[in-house]
Amino acid sequence: MSTEQTTEAGSLSYTLNRTLDAPTAAVWQAWTTPGQYTQWAGAAAGSVEMDVRPGGVWKATMVTPDGGRFPLTGSYLEVTENRRLVVGMDVPGRTEPATMTVELDERDGHRTGIVVRQTCDSVEERDMAEQGSTMLLDSLTAFLAGRPTD
Known part of the structure; x- marks a missing residue:
C-alpha cells in the first residue's frame, strides 16, 4: 500500500491518494454494500442503507470510539460502477x-488506486473532513487486508 496526501496551505480542498492491495471490484463492493461498509466504516449494525445509483439515497449512523452516535444522510450524485462515486x-x-x-x-488486476477529494467551506471543515476521510481509508485498508486473497 502507498499513501499520498495533498492539502495546500489556505486551500479549502484536500486530495488523498492510496494504492490498495485489492482488486477494484472488491474495493467497490466494500464501499457500496451496506454489510461490508458497516464492517469497516464504523457504522452501527443495521443502520446503513444504500441505493447506489444517481439520485439514490444513503444513510448510516456512525459510532465514535467513545460510543457516541451520529446519523449521516445524503445521496449519490454520480455512479460509475468500479470507477467513480460522487x-x-x-x-x-x-x-x-x-x-x-x-x-x-485498477492496477494489474490485484491492486487499486483510490483517490478521495473534497472541497469544503472553511479550513476547519476541511481539516475535519480530511481527518475523517483518512480514518475511513485506514479502516478500508485494514478491512481489505483481512479478506481472502483471490
Whole structure:
C-alpha cells in the first residue's frame, strides 16, 4: 500500500491518494454494500442503507470510539460502477450538500488506486473532513487486508 496526501496551505480542498492491495471490484463492493461498509466504516449494525445509483439515497449512523452516535444522510450524485462515486452529504444549515468524490483505478488486476477529494467551506471543515476521510481509508485498508486473497 502507498499513501499520498495533498492539502495546500489556505486551500479549502484536500486530495488523498492510496494504492490498495485489492482488486477494484472488491474495493467497490466494500464501499457500496451496506454489510461490508458497516464492517469497516464504523457504522452501527443495521443502520446503513444504500441505493447506489444517481439520485439514490444513503444513510448510516456512525459510532465514535467513545460510543457516541451520529446519523449521516445524503445521496449519490454520480455512479460509475468500479470507477467513480460522487457522494452528496447532507449538512445541517447548508442548502447544498457537501460533496466527496471517490475514484478507483485498477492496477494489474490485484491492486487499486483510490483517490478521495473534497472541497469544503472553511479550513476547519476541511481539516475535519480530511481527518475523517483518512480514518475511513485506514479502516478500508485494514478491512481489505483481512479478506481472502483471490
